[in-house]
Structures are given as structure tokens and as C-alpha cells.
Amino acid sequence: MLLSELLYTLNHSAQVRGLVTLGQELFVLLDGSDTIRVYDTSRPDHALVRNISVPGLSSGEDMAACSSQQALYIVDWDTNYVYRVGRDNDVTKWQRPLPRQPSGLSVDSSSCSVTVAYYHNNSIQEFSDTGLPGPRIQLNISRPVDAVRLSDGRYVVSHGYNPGGVV
Numbered sequence: 001m002l003l004s005e006l007l008y009t010l011n012h013s014a015q016v017r018g019l020v021t022l023g024q025e026l027f028v029l030l031d032g033s034d035t036i037r038v039y040d041t042s043r044p045d046h047a048l049v050r051n052i053s054v055p056g057l058s059s060g061e062d063m064a065a066c067s068s069q070q071a072l073y074i075v076d077w078d079t080n081y082v083y084r085v086g087r088d089n090d091v092t093k094w095q096r097p098l099p100r101q102p103s104g105l106s107v108d109s110s111s112c113s114v115t116v117a118y119y120h121n122n123s124i125q126e127f128s129d130t131g132l133p134g135p136r137i138q139l140n141i142s143r144p145v146d147a148v149r150l151s152d153g154r155y156v157v158s159h160g161y162n163p164g165g166v167v
Contacts, residue, residue, distance in 0.1 A: 018063025022070055025049070029063045029074060036063075036072070036085065052089050056081070062104040062146065066112035066129065073114055075105045082114065082131060094131030104146030104158075117144040117157065124155060 018029030024042040034057040040049045054060075059078040065071065072085040080097040082105065103119035112129040124147040126134040139157065147157045 017060050018074065020063055020065040020072065022065050022067060022072075027052075027063065027065070027072060029060045032059065034058070034060075036074075052085055052091075054083050054085065054091050056093060057083060061102065064105050064107040064114070066107045067109065069112050069129065071112070071129070073105055073107060075102045075116060077101055077103070082116070082127075084129075094127075096131065096133075098125075103144065106146065106148045108149050110151075113149075115147050115149050115155070117147045119143050119145065124157060 014030040014032055016028060017031050018027070020027050021041065024040060026039040026041050026046070028037040028039065030037070034054050036052040036054060037048055038050045038052060039046045054074060056079065057074060058076055060074050061077040063072060063074045070087045074083045074085070076083065080100065080102060082094045082098065084092045098116060099118055100120050101118070102116045104117040106115050107113070108115070113134070114127045114129065115124055116127065117124050122142060122144060123136050123138045124144055125136040126149065128134070141157065141159045143160045145158045147155050149155055
């Protein structure tokens with residue numbers, strides 16, 4: 001059963017590292033760029049409407065969004081920081097860097113808490129929307145790439161690159 005169809009293709013020479021929507025806008029994070037490209041999905045041509053500069057972003061690895069706060073979160077593999085882009089495109093960097101090489105992040109839709117996966121530490125950790133650390137969970141799997149917290153408090157974690165999997 002076909003649920004949807006490909007409507008439009010955005011051509012970029014760099015790898016897409018993050019792709020999220022807020023309202024009618026599509027936010028695209030490209031590998032090696034400190035700029036988020038914003039497209040208007042309500043237009044037939046999905047026109048690029050603006051760019052958001054994220055000063056200090058070196059190697060954006062993943063991006064997630066909180067719809068209730070209209071905010072984006074970007075994790076940087078090289079600097080180990082999380083950046084928050086707010087409603088007015090104001091950019092803030094969390095006060096403390098994360099442990100070595102965070103690989104992915106997700107945002108809880110109800111609380112806007114941020115879950116970070118640590119590729120080299122085989123763990124995940126939850127943070128408040130402002131970066132206050134919560135508990136870290138040590139995993140019995142290798143190389144977590146991304147994690148999503150379910151409504152019942154459990155996590156779904158993707159891990160490894162070869163062969164990889166989901167637990």
C-alpha cells in the first residue's frame with residue numbers, strides 16, 4: 001500500500017545530516033555547513049526562503065525539533081555541543097559540552113526534553129530543553145547512533161553501522 005508519493009527533490013552536493021519540519025517549513029542541515037536551509041513546503045516549488053547561521057557549528061551530526069517551543073536542536077560531532085535555534089532564529093549553545101562524539105538526538109514531543117546517543121560511550125542520556133543533564137543509561141549494545149523515547153518511558157535505539165540494528 002502506497003501511503004504517499006515523492007513530491008519534490010531538493011538537490012544538494014553535501015550529505016543531508018538533519019531534516020525536520022515545523023509548520024509549513026522544512027529545515028535542512030547539510031554536512032560540513034554552519035547554516036540551516038529553510039524551505040517553504042506550502043509553495044509548489046518548495047522555495048528556499050532563508051538561511052539560519054549557527055555560529056560555531058563545525059560538524060552537525062543530527063537535528064530534531066520541538067513543535068510546542070518552535071525550536072530546533074542540532075548536535076555537533078566535532079565540538080560535542082548542542083545548539084538550540086529558537087522562534088526568532090536566536091541561536092544558543094548549551095553551556096557544557098557533551099561527552100565524546102554524540103551521534104544523534106531526538107526531542108520528546110510533550111516535554112521537549114532532548115535524548116542524546118553517544119556513539120563511543122555506548123550510552124544515551126536525557127537532557128532538559130536548556131541542557132540540564134538527566135540520567136545516563138549505559139547500553140549493552142555497541143555504537144548507538146540515535147535514540148527515541150517512547151510515551152511509556154522506554155527507548156528505541158538504533159545502533160552500529162555494520163551490520164546495525166534496532167533494539
